[in-house]
Amino acid sequence: xxxxxxxxxxxxxxxxxxxxxxxxxxxxxxxxxxxxxxxxxxxxxxxxxxxxxxxxxxxxxxxxxxxxxxxxxxxxxxxxxxxxxxxxxxxxxxxxxxxxxxxxxxxxxxxxxxxxxxxxxxxxxxxxxxxxxxxxxxxxxxxxxxxxxxxxxxxxxxxxxxxxxxxxxxxxxxxxxxxxxxxxxxxxxxxxxxxxxxxxxxxxxxxxxxxxxxxxxxxxxxxxxxxxxxxxxxxxxxxxxxxxxxxxxxxxxxxxxxxxxxxxxxxxxxxxxxxxxxxxxxxxxxxxxxxxxxxxxxxxxxxxxxxxxxxxxxxxxxxxxxxxxxxxxxxxxxxxxxxxxxxxxxxxxxxxxxxxxxxxxxxxxxxxxxxxxxxxxxxxxxxxxxxxxxxxxxxxxxxxxxxxxxxxxxxxxxxxxxxxxxxxxxxxxxxxxxxxxxxxxxxxxxxxxxxxxxxxxxxxxxxxxxxxxxxxxxxxxxxxxxxxxxxxxxxxxxxxxxxxxxxxxxxxxxxxxxxxxxxxxxxxxxxxxxxxxxxxxxxxxxxxxxxxxxxxxxxxxxxxxxxxxxxxxxxxxxxxxxxxxxxxx
Amino acid sequence: xxxxxxxxxxxxxxxxxxxxxxxxxxxxxxxxxxxxxxxxxxxxxxxxxxxxxxxxxxxxxxxxxxxxxxxxxxxxxxxxxxxxxxxxxxxxxxxxxxxxxxxxxxxxxxxxxxxxxxxxxxxxxxxxxxxxxxxxxxxxxxxxxxxxxxxxxxxxxxxxxxxxxxxxxxxxxxxxxxxxxxxxxxxxxxxxxxxxxxxxxxxxxxxxxxxxxxx
Ligand SMILES: N[C@@H](CCC(=O)N[C@@H](CS)C(=O)NCC(=O)O)C(=O)O
Numbered sequence: 001x002x003x004x005x006x007x008x009x010x011x012x013x014x015x016x017x018x019x020x021x022x023x024x025x026x027x028x029x030x031x032x033x034x035x036x037x038x039x040x041x042x043x044x045x046x047x048x049x050x051x052x053x054x055x056x057x058x059x060x061x062x063x064x065x066x067x068x069x070x071x072x073x074x075x076x077x078x079x080x081x082x083x084x085x086x087x088x089x090x091x092x093x094x095x096x097x098x099x100x101x102x103x104x105x106x107x108x109x110x111x112x113x114x115x116x117x118x119x120x121x122x123x124x125x126x127x128x129x130x131x132x133x134x135x136x137x138x139x140x141x142x143x144x145x146x147x148x149x150x151x152x153x154x155x156x157x158x159x160x161x162x163x164x165x166x167x168x169x170x171x172x173x174x175x176x177x178x179x180x181x182x183x184x185x186x187x188x189x190x191x192x193x194x195x196x197x198x199x200x201x202x203x204x205x206x207x208x209x210x211x212x213x214x215x216x217x218x219x220x221x222x223x224x225x226x227x228x229x230x231x232x233x234x235x236x237x238x239x240x241x242x243x244x245x246x247x248x249x250x251x252x253x254x255x256x257x258x259x260x261x262x263x264x265x266x267x268x269x270x271x272x273x274x275x276x277x278x279x280x281x282x283x284x285x286x287x288x289x290x291x292x293x294x295x296x297x298x299x300x301x302x303x304x305x306x307x308x309x310x311x312x313x314x315x316x317x318x319x320x321x322x323x324x325x326x327x328x329x330x331x332x333x334x335x336x337x338x339x340x341x342x343x344x345x346x347x348x349x350x351x352x353x354x355x356x357x358x359x360x361x362x363x364x365x366x367x368x369x370x371x372x373x374x375x376x377x378x379x380x381x382x383x384x385x386x387x388x389x390x391x392x393x394x395x396x397x398x399x400x401x402x403x404x405x406x407x408x409x410x411x412x413x414x415x416x417x418x419x420x421x422x423x424x425x426x427x428x429x430x431x432x433x434x435x436x437x438x439x440x441x442x443x444x445x446x447x448x449x450x451x452x453x454x455x456x457x458x459x460x461x462x463x464x465x466x467x468x469x470x471x472x473x474x475x476x477x478x479x480x481x482x483x484x485x486x487x488x489x490x491x492x493x494x495x496x497x498x499x500x501x502x503x504x505x506x507x508x509x510x511x512x513x514x515x516x517x518x519x520x521x522x523x524x525x526x527x528x529x530x531x532x533x534x535x536x537x538x539x540x541x542x543x544x545x546x547x548x549x550x551x552x553x554x555x556x557x558x559x560x561x562x563x564x565x566x567x568x569x570x571x572x573x574x575x576x577x578x579x580x581x582x583x584x585x
Numbered sequence: 586x587x588x589x590x591x592x593x594x595x596x597x598x599x600x601x602x603x604x605x606x607x608x609x610x611x612x613x614x615x616x617x618x619x620x621x622x623x624x625x626x627x628x629x630x631x632x633x634x635x636x637x638x639x640x641x642x643x644x645x646x647x648x649x650x651x652x653x654x655x656x657x658x659x660x661x662x663x664x665x666x667x668x669x670x671x672x673x674x675x676x677x678x679x680x681x682x683x684x685x686x687x688x689x690x691x692x693x694x695x696x697x698x699x700x701x702x703x704x705x706x707x708x709x710x711x712x713x714x715x716x717x718x719x720x721x722x723x724x725x726x727x728x729x730x731x732x733x734x735x736x737x738x739x740x741x742x743x744x745x746x747x748x749x750x751x752x753x754x755x756x757x758x759x760x761x762x763x764x765x766x767x768x769x770x771x772x773x774x775x776x777x778x779x780x781x782x783x784x785x786x787x788x789x790x791x792x793x794x795x796x797x798x799x800x
Contacts, residue, residue: 010770013732014770014774016774017797017798018777018794018795018796018797018798019773019774019777021770021773022766022767022770022773024767036798056792058792058793058794058795059795060795060796061795061798065795067792134726134729134730135770137768201768203768217733218730218733218734221730221733222730225726225730401796
C-alpha cells in the first residue's frame with residue numbers, strides 16, 4: 001500500500017534525554033531512546049537475556065540498562081557491554097540487540113522494519129517551520145483512520161474562529177494524507193501520517209506547514225486535538241463493530257544460547273576487518289598523538305572499557321592500542337600513541353606518516369582487560385601511556401557514579417594525555433608527577449595500603465612499575481584475582497630453545513613444536529586458525545586451555561595464580577616443560 | 586509519632602510512604618495481612634476504619650483514613666516548604682482537590698484490574714480496564730498540553746504537589762492489571778519526573794529511574 005517502508009514511530013518531543021519511549025510498528029515493539037550525544041536508538045524491545053522489555057529499562061545517556069538483570073547495551077551499536085552475573089568477564093561482542101533505522105524529520109522520529117532507501121521528502125513541509133500536533137492513538141486499524149481523515153475538517157492557523165474553512169485533499173499516498181484548509185486569505189497545509197501500530201491499533205501523527213507562537217500556538221494545538229479526538233471516537237466506534245483482527249505476531253529471531261552465556265573469542269588470526277579513516281590527529285600531550293578513527297561506512301563494533309584494537313600500519317606492522325572512549329561514544333574510536341625513542345617503527349610510523357584523512361585497517365575490538373562494575377571501590381593506576389585503557393574504564397565508572405580513583409603517574413604536566421577526558425573525572429583523578437622509581441614505589445605502597453574485600457585495582461604502565469606494584473599488592477594482602485594488569489609489551493627475553501609435542505584434543509591432531517618456533521606458528525602452519533594480537537605474550541588474545549602437561553610460561557598476561565594452576569597458556573610465547581601438552585583446541 | 590497501617594503491595598499505602606520519605610517524616614509501620622488474611626476486615630481494624638480499607642494512620646491519637654485525605658494532612662502538617670499542599674493558594678488547592686478525586690478514580694479502575702489479576706478479586710475486569718484507559722487518556726492529554734507551556738506536573742505550579750503523588754502509584758502499576766501505558770507517552774515521561782523527586786522510594790513493581798542529564 002505504501003511506496004516506502006518508513007513510518008513515524010514517535011514525535012521528536014517524545015524523546016527527552018534519559019527517557020525510554022515505547023514504540024511499535026506492525027506489531028513489532030521498540031525501545032526508543034536518545035543518547036546524550038543526540039543519537040536516536042530504535043531497538044527491538046526485548047533484552048536478549050530473558051526477553052524483558054527494554055522500554056522499562058534505564059538510559060544513562062550512554063548505555064541502556066535492562067531493569068531485571070542489569071545487562072547493559074551501548075548507544076548506537078546496541079552491543080552488550082556488561083553482564084552483572086559475570087562481572088569479571090567481557091561479554092562476547094556478538095551479543096547485540098536488533099536495531100532498526102532511525103531518522104528524525106518533520107518533528108517526528110521515523111523507522112522501518114526493513115533496510116530502506118532514504119526517507120522521502122514530503123511536499124509542502126519544511127523542517128525549519130512547522131508545528132507537530134499531539135499524536136492521537138486509536139484502537140482501530142490504520143486504513144480505517146486514513147479513510148476518516150479524508151473527511152477531517154479544520155481551520156487554518158490564523159483563522160481558528162473564522163467561519164468553517166473549506167478543506168481539500170492535496171495528496172494521499174500510502175499511509176499519509178495531506179489536507180489544505182482555506183478560509184478567506186488564510187490557508188494551512190496539514191499532513192497526517194498514520195502509524196500502523198498493530199492490526200487494530202494506530203496513531204495519527206499530524207504536522208502543520210507553519211509554526212506559531214504563544215497563545216495562538218496553544219489554540220491551534222487544542223483545535224486539532226479536539227477535532228482529532230472526535231474523529232478518533234467515530235473511528236473507534238466503527239472499528240468496534242468490525243470483527244477484530246488478530247494482533248500481528250512478529251517473529252523474534254532467537255539468540256543462540258551460547259551468545260547469552262559466556263564470552264567467546266570470535267575473531268581469528270590477525271584480521272583487519274574494519275577500515276577506518278583518521279578523522280582527527282592531534283598532539284594530546286608531549287610526544288603523545290591522539291587519533292580519532294571513524295568508520296568508512298556503517299557502525300563500528302561495540303567496545304567495552306579496557307578493550308584494544310590491532311592497527312595495521314602502512315609499513316606492514318601490527319600494533320595494539322587501547323580504546324580511550326567513554327561508554328556510548330561509538331561513532332569513533334580514539335587511541336593515544338606515544339612516540340617511542342627506541343621504536344621499531346610502529347609509533348614513529350603513526351606519528352610521522354599517518355595523516356588526517358588517511359585510511360587504516362583495524363581489527364574488531366578485543367577485551368582482555370575487562371572491568372568489573374560491582375567493586376566497592378576501584379583503583380586505577382596508570383604509568384605514562386598506560387593511561388589509555390584506564391581512562392576508558394575510569395570514565396565508565398565515573399559516569400555510573402561508582403566509587404573509583406585514577407592515579408596517573410607521569411613525568412610532568414605536559415605528559416598528561418587526553419586532558420579533556422581527564423577533566424570529566426573531577427576529584428577521582430590524582431596525578432603524580434616527576435617521581436623517581438623509589439618515590440613511585442613509596443606512592444604505590446601508600447595507594448595500595450588498605451585492601452578491603454570487593455575492591456579491585458587495574459594497572460597499566462611500564463613493566464618495571466607493574467612488577468613493583470605486583471609485589472607491593474601481594475605484600476599488602478591483595479589477592480591476585482583483585483589486581484589486574486595490562487602490559488604494553490613483554491620485555492622478558494623469550495627462551496624458545498625447547499622442543500615438545502602438542503596434542504589438540506578437539507581437533508585430534510598431534511604436532512611437534514621445534515626450537516625456534518612458537519605453538520601459534522606451528523598451529524597456523526597446520527591450518528589451525530587461532531586468534532592473536534600482540535604475539536609477544538602481553539595482550540591475552542591467543543590463550544588456550546591446557547588439559548595435560550606442564551606449561552613453561554613466558555608471558556606477562558597471566559597472573560601468578562593462573563600460572564601456578566597450569567590450566568592456561570599463551571600460545572604465542574609460552575612453551576612446555578613437559579614433553580607433551582594437551583590443549584583444549 | 587505516626588503509625589501507618591500498611592500493606593506492602595498496596596499502591597494507596599505506598600503513596601503515603603512515598604510522601605513521608607520525600608518529606609523526611611519518621612513513621613512506624615503496622616503490617617496488615619491484607620491478602621490472604623483479610624485483616625483489614627477484622628474487628629480491630631474496622632474500629633479504626635469502618636469502610637474496611639487501607640491505608641489508615643494514627644498520628645498521636647489522630648486517626649485518619651483514605652490515602653488522599655492523609656496526603657492532605659501530612660503535607661499541611663509536615664511540609665515546611667509549603668509546596669506539596671500550598672495552603673494559601675485557593676486556585677491551586679481547588680486544582681489539587683480535583684486531581685485527588687481523579688486519583689480515587691484511578692484506584693477504582695486501574696487498581697481494581699490489578700487486584701483482579703494479582704489477587705484474584707472477582708470483578709468486571711474489562712470494565713475496570715476500560716475505565717482506566719478513559720482516565721489515562723484524560724491525564725495524558727492534560728500532561729501533554731502542560732508540557733507545551735513548560736508545566737511538568739499535574740497542577741499549575743513549577744513544583745510537584747500531592748496530586749502527583751496521589752495519581753502516581755496505580756498509573757505506574759497499571760501493567761499488573763493488564764493496562765498498557767504505551768499509548769500515553771506524556772504519562773510515561775511524567776512518571777520519570779516523579780521518580781527523580783529527591784527522596785523518591787520504590788515499591789514492588791515500580792522501578793527507579795536513572796539520573797537526569799546534567800546541565
Ligand atoms: N479511597 C480509598 C480507597 C482505599 C482502598 O481502596 N484501599 C484498598 C487497599 S489499596 C482496600 O483496602 N481495599 C479493600 C476494600 O475496599 O474492601 C483511599 O484512597 O484510601
